[in-house]
Amino acid sequence: MAGPYPPEYGAGPATPQMYPQSFPGAAAQPYPDNAPPVYPGMLPPPVPYRKKRRWPVIVGAVLALAVIAALVSALVLAGRDDSASASASGVLTEASAKEALQEYLDALSGGDDETVARHTLCGLFDAVKERRSDLALAGLSSDAFRKQYSQAQVTSIDKIVRSSPHQAQVLFTMSVTPTSRRGEPRPTEQQAVAQLLAYDNDVLVCSYLPRTGQY
Known part of the structure; x- marks a missing residue:
């Protein structure tokens, strides 16, 4: 298409952009040239990521092993007690x-x-x-x-x-x-x-x- 571009394609002088109407009947307002940024001032420093401590897991595992060892010891002692009582009362041979x-x-x-x-x-x-x-x-x-x-x-x-x-x-x-x-x-x-x-x-x-x- 020959000739100058129509105004809608930017051939003419730039016109200020208009705000969209916030409600019916309101006049459109031009967007200010020196508008402040969305976040005023400098960005805050990044929040350091705290590593999860593993000591509760380790303590839980140690406690579980201690419980298992206690149960095994109780079973062994119970077996010894049964053997002792059997010897005292006379085992049938x-x-x-x-x-x-x-x-x-x-x-x-x-x-x-x-x-x-x-x-x-x-x-x-x-x-x-x-x-x-x-x-x-x-x-x-x-x-x-x-x-x-x-x-x-x-x-x-x-x-x-x-x-x-x-x-x-x-x-x-x-x-x-x-x-x-x-x-x-x-x-x-x-x-x-x-x-x-x-x-x-x-x-x-x-x-x-x-x-x-x-x-």
Whole structure:
């Protein structure tokens, strides 16, 4: 397009810019030449960034480790206490089970009713005030045992099933000599099951069940 630019393209003298109308009917005002800057004066110095301190995290980690160590120590001490109490009350072992079973069988074959009742009452014998019925039941068990066997000897502990360190079901083998008036009877082997309890430094035969009958 030839010729001078039209005034709207800046060909003519610069005209002062006008403020936009702030409300209807207001006259437009020219923008002042020496208007102050938006932020008067110098800019404030930059605010230094404060680094986060890590010592609370470190202290928390140390406290957590201390708590874990305390728990582990408590568990270890509890295990030692349990072991100590188990040793004091008598832990049920194969040797102690065999000894208790032999004592019980000897009491049956020898007619020792008090020892039989002490075993079968399973730790309650000393607290029972009236023992006549218990002694009578022990006498019946001894009589029935002597009618069948003249002697019994524990030869092996075949299996121990523990429900706790102090309680177990025991399968054992005993060599028994049948009671007979004819000739010389020969010993035979027979299995039996017993319920044992380790209590107050004793191992008690709470129940006894031969594989061929009950006494």
